[in-house]
Amino acid sequence: MENEKVMMQRHTMSHVLAAAIKALYGDDVLFGIGPAIDNGFYYDFDMEKVLTPDDFPAIEEKMKEILSENLDMVRKELSKEEALEMFKDQKYKVELINDLPAGETISVYYLGDRFCDLCRGPHIENTKFLRGFAYKINRVSGAYWRGNEKNKMMQRIYVYGFADKNELKECIRLAEEAKLRDHNKLGRDLGYFTTVDYIGQGLPILLPKGSRVIQLLQRWVEDVEFKKGCILTKTPLLAKRELYKISGHWDHYLDGMFVLGDPDDETKECFALRPMTCPFQYQVYLNKPHSYRELPMRLTETSTLFRNEDSGEMHGLIRVRQFTISEGHYILRPDQLEAEFKGCLELAKYFLGTVGLLDKCTFRFSQWDPENKNNKYEGTKEQWEVAQATMKKILDDLNVTYDIGIDEAAFYGPKLDIQYKNVYGKEDTLVTIQIDMLLAERYGMYYVDSDGEKKLPYILHRTSLGCYERTLAYLIEEYAGAFPTWLAPTQVKILSISEKFEGYAKEVEQKLFEAGIRVENDERNEKIGYKLRQAITEKVPYALIIGEQEESSGTVSVRNRGSKDTRVMTVDDLIKEILDKVATKVRD
RNA sequence: GCUGCUAUGGCUCAGUCGGUAGAGCACGUCCUUGGUAAGGACGAGGUCACCAGUUCAAGUCUGGUUAGCAGCUCCA
Numbered sequence: 001m002e003n004e005k006v007m008m009q010r011h012t013m014s015h016v017l018a019a020a021i022k023a024l025y026g027d028d029v030l031f032g033i034g035p036a037i038d039n040g041f042y043y044d045f046d047m048e049k050v051l052t053p054d055d056f057p058a059i060e061e062k063m064k065e066i067l068s069e070n071l072d073m074v075r076k077e078l079s080k081e082e083a084l085e086m087f088k089d090q091k092y093k094v095e096l097i098n099d100l101p102a103g104e105t106i107s108v109y110y111l112g113d114r115f116c117d118l119c120r121g122p123h124i125e126n127t128k129f130l131r132g133f134a135y136k137i138n139r140v141s142g143a144y145w146r147g148n149e150k151n152k153m154m155q156r157i158y159v160y161g162f163a164d165k166n167e168l169k170e171c172i173r174l175a176e177e178a179k180l181r182d183h184n185k186l187g188r189d190l191g192y193f194t195t196v197d198y199i200g201q202g203l204p205i206l207l208p209k210g211s212r213v214i215q216l217l218q219r220w221v222e223d224v225e226f227k228k229g230c231i232l233t234k235t236p237l238l239a240k241r242e243l244y245k246i247s248g249h250w251d252h253y254l255d256g257m258f259v260l261g262d263p264d265d266e267t268k269e270c271f272a273l274r275p276m277t278c279p280f281q282y283q284v285y286l287n288k289p290h291s292y293r294e295l296p297m298r299l300t301e302t303s304t305l306f307r308n309e310d311s312g313e314m315h316g317l318i319r320v321r322q323f324t325i326s327e328g329h330y331i332l333r334p335d336q337l338e339a340e341f342k343g344c345l346e347l348a349k350y351f352l353g354t355v356g357l358l359d360k361c362t363f364r365f366s367q368w369d370p371e372n373k374n375n376k377y378e379g380t381k382e383q384w385e386v387a388q389a390t391m392k393k394i395l396d397d398l399n400v401t402y403d404i405g406i407d408e409a410a411f412y413g414p415k416l417d418i419q420y421k422n423v424y425g426k427e428d429t430l431v432t433i434q435i436d437m438l439l440a441e442r443y444g445m446y447y448v449d450s451d452g453e454k455k456l457p458y459i460l461h462r463t464s465l466g467c468y469e470r471t472l473a474y475l476i477e478e479y480a481g482a483f484p485t486w487l488a489p490t491q492v493k494i495l496s497i498s499e500k501f502e503g504y505a506k507e508v509e510q511k512l513f514e515a516g517i518r519v520e521n522d523e524r525n526e527k528i529g530y531k532l533r534q535a536i537t538e539k540v541p542y543a544l545i546i547g548e549q550e551e552s553s554g555t556v557s558v559r560n561r562g563s564k565d566t567r568v569m570t571v572d573d574l575i576k577e578i579l580d581k582v583a584t585k586v587r588d
Numbered sequence: 589g590c591u592g593c594u595a596u597g598g599c600u601c602a603g604u605c606g607g608u609a610g611a612g613c614a615c616g617u618c619c620u621u622g623g624u625a626a627g628g629a630c631g632a633g634g635u636c637a638c639c640a641g642u643u644c645a646a647g648u649c650u651g652g653u654u655a656g657c658a659g660c661u662c663c664a
Contacts, residue, residue: 052593141658141660142590143659149660195656312659566623
């Protein structure tokens, strides 16, 4: 297969890179691993010299030199003892050799006499076959040995690599283009959000535009949820440590919580900001006894949460320490689980589809780790197997295509996570639907069934549009800042030809304003072309040009974003057109 | 949290060998009274992220802190 061939070329190139590093920086370099990846390859090194982009040209030059030597890639198989002897000065290789399963063939590859690496292969037979291979060093960064943060951090050199130089060019071009959509840049430039040193990491300020978009989303989500039979709650943003002890969060997630007071001093009150809404919303259920007739009880809340993420984890609006989420907890009878799960999934798909993000979403069935290292998960193996089997059946019944994520579950149950990738390809969870068969018991939540017995309900934890900050970030990236009319913070910008027409401009502004349209009037004494350019830069969907012709005929000249044509129409027709777009939430 | 990089007006960036700051855009005022992607003049705006240190002298050198970026790790 073509793809396999490219991956083999990339893999061989990683040996060439290692050989170049060896040639340039000597024999005391410790070598890690060097696999092929999607857009090229990387190699991990442990060395004194700290690499910077200034070193890239020399490394690329050395790689070119090695490639020009037409070296054979020669495979040799060794016994474990021979391999250990050969790599006795390479501690990472020794570790890899010792971890190989007994009986596994150990092979090494010689790149001429330049470099010899422990490697399973296969490889391109001779570097002359890599002559047309196009590559460019992308970046160098830190990476833990074997991906474990307890291990030493090595230097990882990422290289773009393709069989064809046009593919390489295209890859670099796409990366450059992606940068232009980056919400963390664009969102700041366009005035959606900002950050302030002395407020702190992960605590963005939503500026008027960002606030407006989130308000629009939030009102819409709350209205739809109401129509779906959800019950609104408003619960506190913090609680005493005792609440989190019941829920299990104190034991499982203390490090991730903002604690007010000394968590270890049991003689004093200690509060913590909420990292989730579950235990708060359960109190609504616990307020009084419930009959089976009352279920499902769909509790929802637009809920602000606080999570003390590690300092290096924050990213724009995607990973923050305070965020607001449309969080729901559905208390149900076991026989209602499938139907309610389906309802949650449909709701999420409706929201994501309408805002235009669903097409790029993937679904992940997040399961526990059966080994349950570090006691991360509550409950018994049997309980987990039941919960996961139930979820699998539901997903299969609903024809959901999903990946499985082992050790990605919540501590109380399996999840369906709806994932989205940012412009750099980094994936995060947008929406989650979780089955919880454990927590009701911890809280003593029961219902009285038709037979008069007290029974434990199941709980569905779910978000409907996920975290508003994160969703806003993805929307900025998806639309490159040019929001569809129904979501645009400013829908219309009025540009008058001169002061003489400001009276009429104001009249039009007022009419649009009264129709509920988000309108701005650019009153500066600038030429129309200049004002228009500003409107385009701000990515406003509608620019209205107003002058003598418009005033005398009671019309406006409409220039839509992305179009060079102008339409002359009455203000009423314009209002109708915009309100129609808002009502149907079209992607325009 | 880890590795590396970065920090000069709202934005993009100059600032040489250490001698207390500059441009363009944006903003304000005025002129221009205009027709579809930059009309003109003038003006205001900076404790050079913060705190120490070295020095006669620090935007510039050193250390620390904070924040931003990329990646790793983590993510209820």
